[in-house]
Amino acid sequence: MNRRWTARLALLAGAAALVVLLLFAGFGSVFLLLVGAAGLVLTAVGGWWVVTRTRWVRALGALLALGAPLAVLALYALAGLLWVVLVSLGLWALAVTAGRAALADGTSRPMAEHPAGRARRPFLIMNPRSGGGKVEKFRLVERARALGAEVVVLDPEHHQDVAELARRAVVDGADLLGVAGGDGTQALVAGVAAEHDVPFLVISAGTRNHFAMDLGLDRQDPAACLDALTDGVELRVDLGRIRAGAGSARSGEERVFVNNASFGVYAAVVQSPAYREDKARTTLDMLPDLLTHHSGARLTVRVGGRTLTDPQAVLVSNNPYRVDDPAGLGRRDRLDSGRLGVLAVEVAGAAEATDLLLRGENSRGLTSVTAREVVIEADAPAVPVGVDGEALSLPTPVHCRLVPGALRVRVPRDRPGVPPIAPRMDWRRVRRLALTMGRVAAGRDDGPSGSGSSPTASPGA
Structure with missing residues (x-):
């Protein structure tokens, strides 16, 4: 189905959602909307009480957050309108999905691939505990050595400086560095690879593998990442850098992050010694004071000429995350x-x-911006920071900056790729796409110059 007909399907499904409400609910459609809105408000209030209150108020909040949606459904059922609501929501979901698909013009530019020769002396570091034992499960050590790589398996019982291991390997002649482990370990070795301008190999053996996902690697089969040793291409990707203390972000020792650096609530929670033993209880115990500023540092964020005061949570990421689509979060x-x-x-x-x-993204409580540099200040001499999942405490102010194209990442030529994310919904563009392209295709719109513009040159295309 081409984009024009997909846009028409979106308009038709959206109209049908409204027609179903009006036709089968009549004046009751107003009741449905009011009850639904009230349910959402009560759910949000209950959720806020859960994370900011304690004891009986928290229990009441949990009851409200869980009970409000159930009460709304019960009222719909008693009124005999539950099926109307479900059908209308289904049609609306179809309308939004079709509209976003219609707006996806297929012109998004993938990251450029560069030719890559075969590494002569690849050096890989593997963490046997990452991802619940994926190194052993997928026989990554044996497979890598069979491809000519030198492999160092970390000892879980003793701390080892992976960055120093990587530096020694480069001095000894390694012409590729790689890691099978979590994003924190990936970042440490990626910093060394960027420093010495040698290719970096990501093996998706961690638990979440966010960096591997955004590189388009196969997260279900870490062994497939090893194909980059024999048939690979290079991507030039950016690196985030974070530095603590006063002075320029370009001076002094910096740490690399491949995903993000987090400040505020999340960073403070993961600093707690009790967090590893009981994540849920520790989080619930600490959230009330952190969210209401009764504990924790008060942050000030300086970014792109703007100053943000007292945010409860800040995430600085190596390239922006999607916030306009629940399917694209993270x-x-x-x-x-x-x-x-x-x-x-x-x-x-x-x-x-x-x-x-x-x-969501349009609310007053969420600020989403991009910049080359960010400075985090606080009313405390040091703040907790989560750098690619690793809990740190850094002196303030904390400087974050981006170095474009700093890392040469070696990836397999044949890989799943990054799944496309549809653009944000814009009903005006969908309507223009459905109607204007139809007129152009029928020869009734020759464009502003009357020269017979092609459909792809029409507005909204």
Whole structure:
């Protein structure tokens, strides 16, 4: 189905969703909308009480957050309108999905691939504990050595400086560095690879493998990443760098991050010694004071000429994350945009929590910007920071910056790739695409110059 007909399907499904409500619910459609909105508000209020209150108020909040949606469904069922709501929601979901598909013009530029010769002396570091034992499960050590790589398996019982291991390998003649492990270990070795301008190999043996996902690697089969040793191409990707203390972000010792650096609530929670033993309880115990600023440092973020004061959570990422699509959360469209992504959350009460739930990226409580440099200040001499999942405490101010194209990543020529994320929904563009392209195709619109513009040159295409 071409884009024009997909756009028409979106308009038809959206109209049908409204028709179903009006035709079968009549004036009751107003009741449905009001009850649904009230349910969302009560759910948001209950959720806010759960994370900011304790004891009986928290219990009441949990009851409200769980009970409000169930009560809404029960009211719909008693009114005999539950099926109307479900059909209407289904049609609306179809309309949004079709509309986003119609707006995807297929012109997004993938990260450029560069030819890569075969490494003569690849050096790989493997963490046997990463991902619940993926190194052993997929026989990564044996397979890598069979391809000519030197492999060092980390000793789980003793701390080893992986960055120093990588530096020694380069001095000894290694012409490729690679890691089978989590994103934190990946970042440490990636910094050495960038420093010496040698290719870096990512083996998706970690638990989440966010960096591997955004590189388009196969996260289900880490062994497939080893194909880059024999038939690979290179991607030039950006690197984030973080430096603590006063002075220029370009001076002094810096640490690399391939994914993100987090400040505020999350960073403070993971610093707790109790977090590893009981993540859920520790988080619930600490959230009330952190979210209401009764504990923890008060942050100030300086980014792109703007100043953000008192955000509860800040995420600085190596290239921006998607925030306009739930399916794309935690993903980056690309890793070579040359910009840091900055997400800051500031929610002062239940009303703003409701606004964040209902309006998402457009809410007042969420700030999303991009920049080349970010400075995090605080009313404390040091702040907790999570750097690619590793809990640190850094002196303030903390400087984050991006180095475009700093890392040469060796990836297999044949790989799954990054799944496309549809663009944000824009009903005006969908309507223009459905109607204007139809007129052009029928020869009734010759364009502004009357020269017979092609359909792809029409507005909205």
